[in-house]
Amino acid sequence: MTTTAHAPLALAPLAIAGGQPVRAKPLPAAYLGTSVMGDEELALLTEVVRNKLPFREYGDGTPHMVKDFEREAAGYFGVAHALATATGSGSFYCAMAGLGVGPGDEVIIPAWGWHTDFLAPVLLGATPVFADIDGGFNLDPADFERKITPRTKAVVMIxxxxxxxDLARVLEIAKKHNLKVVEDVAQAAGGSYRGQKLGSWGDVACFSFQQNKILSTGDGGLFLAKDPLIFERAVRFHDLGFLRPSLAAQIGGQPLTQAFAGAQFRMNEFTGAVALAQLRKLDRAIVHPVQRLYQQLKRDVLADCPGIALRPTGDEEGNAGIAFYMDMGTADLAAWFNKALAAEGIRVGPSSGCTNLLHTDLVKSKRQAHPKLAPFGPGCPGEHVHYGPELCPNVDRVASRLTCVALCPAMSADDVRDVTAAIAKVWNQRPAEHRK
Ligand SMILES: Cc1ncc(COP(=O)(O)O)c(C=O)c1O
Structure with a gap:
């Protein structure tokens, strides 16, 4: 099919009304890093098995996968210090510990987020405070600024x-109020902003390598920090208070602080091997191909669907392109559009579990995980913080009217032409009451 070949389909009967679907064969599964696993991962994993060196720090030989991954990740993202972690969530707990977040502190997080963004401050004894989102699911800088109090220590930007x-505005506000910025790059590894990698803008950055992520090891994570003391605290928190040689080397070999109680979020060499192989092909095999599909889809949908609006972002050039979002303007049209598009054989929905956290049971109950514990934040009883969906009214509004098709490296240009054809067919036959 050429880009114009789908034009006649625009008038074909909709599949939702009994017509032929555009797509009979399902699109490839929307996995990202996982879908490009192959020889590179196998070679490094085989080395770990052959050498019998699964632990990052020692063994009968010299383990190097996790260490190499940290060194190459620091180079790729352009940040001084990198710590690999067992999970993405682990990197967030390390971030809180590294920044010295604790009882009495507030951390501002976007209400559209993943449970970890909320749980990381809670588990460190701090109080999460929710801010609203903009029209594209990202933190709304104006509401972030409104939510700042004298207790605010940090802001998380997903x-x-x-x-x-609007990363530039968030950074500006954070600087003005002397707040630390945590970038949550779990869903945007390899994306950039104004020509600089995401993860290199804030004080610290956290990544997830879980199955659905751009770089995937099944489970795994990465923490980046510019400041050596913040880094050392995160390292100690991730390893029972220890600062072992491979990580001490990143800060010149000498400790800057003392041991304190930590958890255990170390990455093992198997995970490190896969992370290293994936990082080495992140741009070539994942981000660049998906960005090309995204640009193709965007260009053709805008040409073929008069009046359609897309998700606004802070920098479309740097968009990693894993999700093509359209703003239907109303919840009613979005609900109809999703059904009609799915009937055309197109999988609808992102590869993200983010949700309105204000609707989750844990947030509504205002309790920590253990029922005997006090409301969030032992240092601030939590009574002064109110959690209701009315605090962030944009979240439900945006979630109800934005709809998306996930893109992945396993898709071809022809697959994406089918996606365009289906979107154009459905959009151009939307019910009259949804046309302005
Ligand atoms: C936005 C966001 N933050 C944090 C995480 C936590 O990562 P993990 O599942 O690796 O613990 C995720 C994972 O889904 C996420 O999507």
């Missing part, structure tokens, strides 16, 4: 599904 929002 780069939702491949793209940052």
């Amino acid at each position: 780069h939702y599904q491949g793209a940052a929002g």
Whole structure:
């Protein structure tokens, strides 16, 4: 099919009304890093098995996968210090510990997020405070500024599904109020903003390598820090208070602080091997191909669907392109569009579990995980913080009217032409009441 070949389909009867679907064969599964696993991962994993060196720090030989991954990740993202972790969530707990967040502190997080963004401050004894989102699911800078109190210590900015929002404004506000910025890059590894990698803008950055992520090891994570003391605290928190040689080397070999109680979020060499192989092909095999598909889809949908609006982001050039979002304008049209598009054989929905956290049971109950514990934040009883969905009214509004098709490296240009054809067919036959 050529880009114009789908034009006649625009008038074909909709599949939702009994017509032929555009797509009979399902699109490839929307996995990202996982879908490009192959010889590179196998070679490094085989080395770990052959050498019998699964632990990052020692063994009968010299383990190097996790260490190499940290060194190459620091280079790729352009940040001084990198710590690999067992999970993405682990990197967030390390971030809180590294920044010295604790009882009495507030951390501002976007209400459209993943449970970890909320749980990381809670588990460190601090109080999460929710801020609203912009029209593209990213943190709304104005509401972030409104939510700042004398207790605020840090802000978490999630780069939702491949793209940052108004990062420049968030950084400016954080600087003005002397707040630390945590970039949540779990869903945007390899994306950039104004030509610089996401993860290199804030004080610290956290990544997830879980199955659905751009770089995937099944489970795994990465923490980046510019400041050596913040880094050392995170390292100690990730390893029972220890600062072992391979990580001490990143800060010149000498400790800057003392041991304190930590958890255990170390990455093992198997995970390190896969992370290293994936990082080495992140741009070539994942981000660049998906960005090309995204640009193709964007260009053709805008040409073929007069009046359609897309998700606003802070920098479309840097968008990793893993999700093609359209703003239907109303919840009613979005609900109809999703059904009609799915009937055309197109999988609808992002590769993200982000949700309105204000609707989750844990947030509504205002309790920590253990029922005997006090409301969030032992240092601040939590009574002064109110959690209701009315605090962030944009979240439900945006979630109800934005709809998306996930993109992945396993898709071909022809697959994406089918996606365009289906979107154009459905959009151009939307019910009259949804046409302005
Ligand atoms: C935005 C966001 N933050 C944090 C995480 C936590 O990562 P993990 O599942 O690796 O613990 C995820 C994972 O889904 C996420 O999507």
